[in-house]
Amino acid sequence: MRRAAVFVAVVTLAWVAWDTGADPVRFIRGLPWMFDFLRRMLPPDLRVLPQALAGALATVEIALLGTAVAAVLALPLGFLSARNVVPPGVFYPARTVLNFFRSVDTLVYALIFVAAVGLGPFPGVLAVIAYTTTSLAKLYSETIEGIDPGPVDAVMATGATRLQVLRFGVLPQVLPLFLSYVLYRLESNIRAATVLGFVGAGGIGFYLQTYLRLIDYPAASTVLLVTVAMVMVVDGLSSRLRDRLV
Amino acid sequence: MIDVAGLRVVLPPATVALDGVDLEIGAGEFVVILGRSGAGKTTFLRALNRLVEPTAGRVTIAGHAVTGAAAAELRVVRRHIGMVFQQFNLVRRASVLDNVLAGRLGYVAPLPSLLGRFPEPDRRLALECLEQVGLAHLAGRRADTLSGGEQQRAAIARALAQEPDVILADEPTASLDPGLASSIMDILRRINVDRGLTLVVSQHQLETALAYASRVIGFRRGRVVFDGPPSAVTPAVANALYADAPAA
Numbered sequence: 001m002r003r004a005a006v007f008v009a010v011v012t013l014a015w016v017a018w019d020t021g022a023d024p025v026r027f028i029r030g031l032p033w034m035f036d037f038l039r040r041m042l043p044p045d046l047r048v049l050p051q052a053l054a055g056a057l058a059t060v061e062i063a064l065l066g067t068a069v070a071a072v073l074a075l076p077l078g079f080l081s082a083r084n085v086v087p088p089g090v091f092y093p094a095r096t097v098l099n100f101f102r103s104v105d106t107l108v109y110a111l112i113f114v115a116a117v118g119l120g121p122f123p124g125v126l127a128v129i130a131y132t133t134t135s136l137a138k139l140y141s142e143t144i145e146g147i148d149p150g151p152v153d154a155v156m157a158t159g160a161t162r163l164q165v166l167r168f169g170v171l172p173q174v175l176p177l178f179l180s181y182v183l184y185r186l187e188s189n190i191r192a193a194t195v196l197g198f199v200g201a202g203g204i205g206f207y208l209q210t211y212l213r214l215i216d217y218p219a220a221s222t223v224l225l226v227t228v229a230m231v232m233v234v235d236g237l238s239s240r241l242r243d244r245l246v
Numbered sequence: 247m248i249d250v251a252g253l254r255v256v257l258p259p260a261t262v263a264l265d266g267v268d269l270e271i272g273a274g275e276f277v278v279i280l281g282r283s284g285a286g287k288t289t290f291l292r293a294l295n296r297l298v299e300p301t302a303g304r305v306t307i308a309g310h311a312v313t314g315a316a317a318a319e320l321r322v323v324r325r326h327i328g329m330v331f332q333q334f335n336l337v338r339r340a341s342v343l344d345n346v347l348a349g350r351l352g353y354v355a356p357l358p359s360l361l362g363r364f365p366e367p368d369r370r371l372a373l374e375c376l377e378q379v380g381l382a383h384l385a386g387r388r389a390d391t392l393s394g395g396e397q398q399r400a401a402i403a404r405a406l407a408q409e410p411d412v413i414l415a416d417e418p419t420a421s422l423d424p425g426l427a428s429s430i431m432d433i434l435r436r437i438n439v440d441r442g443l444t445l446v447v448s449q450h451q452l453e454t455a456l457a458y459a460s461r462v463i464g465f466r467r468g469r470v471v472f473d474g475p476p477s478a479v480t481p482a483v484a485n486a487l488y489a490d491a492p493a494a
Contacts, residue, residue, distance in 0.1 A: 150335035154401070157295055158408055159325030159352025167360050168348045172340045 037217070044225060045218035048211070052226040055197070055204030060230065062121050062196065062203050063189040066128025071182040073133045078140025079166065085144060095141075101134040106192045110201040121202030128189050128196075139181045140174070147173045180245045183238045190234045194227050204230070247273040247412060247444045248294065253303035255289050255468075263289035265468035267303070271446065271461075273411075276438045278455040279448040280472075280479075280487055281465035287448040290465065291414045294446070295327045296320060308411040325352025328405025330415035334397040338390035342381065342400050345389050346372040349407030375403040379433055395426040402433055413437065415447040419454065427451065431458050452484055 016022075079085050081094035109130040113123035147170060155169035197205025204227055211220035248271040255264040264286050271277055279287050292298040294305055296312055305312040310323040328349070336345045350368040351359060358364075364372075376382045379399035384392060389400065398418060405413050415434060419427035431447075435458055438445045449455040455462060456476040464472030464479075464487045472483055 148338075150331060150333050151337045153297055154329065154331060154335035154404070155337075155348050155351065157297060157324060157327070157329040158349050158404070159321040159323070160348070161321065161351075161356055163360060164351045164356060167362075168340075168344075168351065169337065172337045172344075176339065 041217040041221035041224075043218065044222040045216070046222060048207070048219040048222050049226070051207055052204065052223045055207045055223065056226050056230045058121050059193045059196075059203035059205070060190060060234065062124040062128060062201075063186060063193045063234075066125045066193075067132055067182060067186045067189050069125075070129045070132035070136055070185070071178075073129070074136035074140055075178075077133065077137035078144060081137060081141040082144035083141075084147075084149075085166070085170075098134045098138050098141075101130065102138060104131070106131040106189070107195060107199065110196050110199050114200045119200040119202075124193060124196040124201035124203060127201060128193060131192075132185050132189060136181060136185055140178055143174045143177050143181075144170060176245045180242045183242050183245075187235050187238050190231055194231070247271055247275075247308060248446070249304075249306040250294075251304045253290075253293060253305060254301050255286075255293050255298055256301045257289070257298075263298075263468055264293065264300075267468075267470055269463065269470065269473075271444060273444055274438070274442045275444055276435065276458060276460040277444075277446045277463055278459035278461075278476075279446065279463050279465060280450075280452065280455055281448075282488055283450065285465040285487075286468040287465055288416050289468075291329075291416045291446065291448060294414055295324050295329060297329075321352055325408050326411045328408045328410035328413040330398070330401050330405055330413065330418045332417040332420045334394070334401045334421070336389040336397055336401055336404075338388070340389055341385070342376065342387055342389055342392065343369075343372060343385040345400055346376055346385075346403045346407050349375070349404040352408065371409075372403070372407050375406040376400070378406065379403045394422050395429060398422065398426075398430050399433065402430075402437075406437065410443065412444045412446065415445065417448050417450065420450060427454055428457075434458070452479075 077094065077098065080090055081098055083091050086094070106127050109127035110123055113126040113130075117123050117126070151173065152165060152169035155165050160168065193203050193205075194208075195205045197203045197207070198209050200206070204223060208220055208223045208227070211217075211223060248269070250267055250269040253264055253267040254262075257263050267286075267290065279290065281287050289298055293300050294307065294312065296305075296315075300313055303313065307323060308326050310319070310326070312320070312323050315323055336342075337348075344362075347364050347368065350364060350372065354364055354368055373382060373385060376385055379402050381396060381399050381403065384396065384400075389397060392400065398421075402418075413434070418434070419430050422430065431454060434445055434447060437443050447458075456479060459476050462472065462474060462476050462479055463470055464483070466487060472479070472487065
């Protein structure tokens with residue numbers, strides 16, 4: 001049984017390697033070109049620093065606004081798709097809808113929203129909202145399903161309404177975890193938003209793509225360095241906040 | 247005060263937890279329920295406020311029908327019934343005062359309460375209840391920073407904040423050090439004497455039960471097999487309650 005599984009895995013991977021044209025020799029032959037690419041990026045052209053910083057700011061704004069709106073929109077969805085809150089008749093449709101929308105990535109949403117509302121950061125914000133709402137709702141609902149039922153019983157026993165039970169028995173148990181998920185999503189959304197500019201949805205990705213197309217590698221490397229710095233700063237801040245929460 | 251007739255609870259898939267219980271408990275009684283684990287003590291208490299849905303039978307508390315009550319009526323009945331749990335069941339991350347204020351939820355206007363706002367008289371009452379269990383100085387602390395005994399006292403304050411007619415306590419001392427058990431039972435007795443509240447407390451500890459009860463009810467396999475004053479609990483009665491062999 002175990003041998004058969006290993007055999008199937010090896011055969012599958014071998015076939016996949018052949019089908020994708022994965023070739024170590026080709027990779028090694030390409031190495032000099034990568035070094036050439038890196039060499040031409042140096043030194044970074046710091047004259048484009050103002051544009052790069054403006055792009056970085058826009059990216060942070062897209063991620064921040066998108067994540068904040070999604071964090072709120074995901075709340076009702078999260079409760080509606082928690083097995084221990086709603087009857088199966090609500091739970092199953094809600095979960096299915098969540099899984100459907102979550103299977104599409106932010107970048108694909110960005111393409112759709114650029115077509116719908118035009119170029120700029122706004123379709124980027126919409127794209128972040130579309131993906132993050134459903135992915136947070138899934139995390140919320142799983143958290144709600146894992147709560148301690150004791151306090152819920154206790155609040156119910158006082159004669160509280162359904163909403164009061166959620167507010168006083170459930171919410172205090174899950175809110176700190178929710179906030180920590182939101183911060184985690186913010187970190188990933190900053191990274192996701194760096195490429196939104198590639199499809200015209202605003203942010204620093206626009207500059208990276210432009211300079212690469214213009215074959216202005218020193219300028220592109222400045223943009224890349226700013227991107228790395230931005231992601232590291234946000235990750236650092238956010239993980240420090242998260243440590244405090246849990 | 248509590249009227250139970252033909253109460254039967256079948257837990258899914260097919261466990262008969264209560265098998266026809268008839269009881270009448272008068273106002274001001276301190277009833278202790280005895281029995282092995284699995285005898286139906288917890289199910290009985292939870293069926294009284296319908297945290298467990300009875301399969302058949304009738305429960306009436308303080309003149310209100312519990313069984314058959316629609317959702318809104320049930321909430322009105324429940325606010326007259328305080329409940330204390332073995333695991334305290336406080337919201338661990340919330341403050342002690344917020345936990346006690348939850349006892350007012352059946353009374354206050356729903357909308358402001360959802361925003362966490364409680365009228366001043368309700369806050370005062372919650373603090374008074376904390377004072378009565380000796381915890382007023384810990385009102386602002388997070389519930390999970392309290393010791394087990396303190397948490398159970400906070401839970402009793404939450405029940406008191408309901409201004410109930412009846413308090414149901416499910417093994418309130420089972421999760422505590424033996425030394426603390428009597429302090430919790432003392433508080434319950436004081437509530438019973440000073441406020442004239444009706445108490446129904448389940449206990450697995452025979453000595454504790456006999457020391458505090460005005461009436462002992464013994465459960466076995468979902469039925470009442472003993473009902474009388476503590477003085478009537480002879481060793482033979484106790485043996486029958488706790489014996490391993492299934493009743494023929």
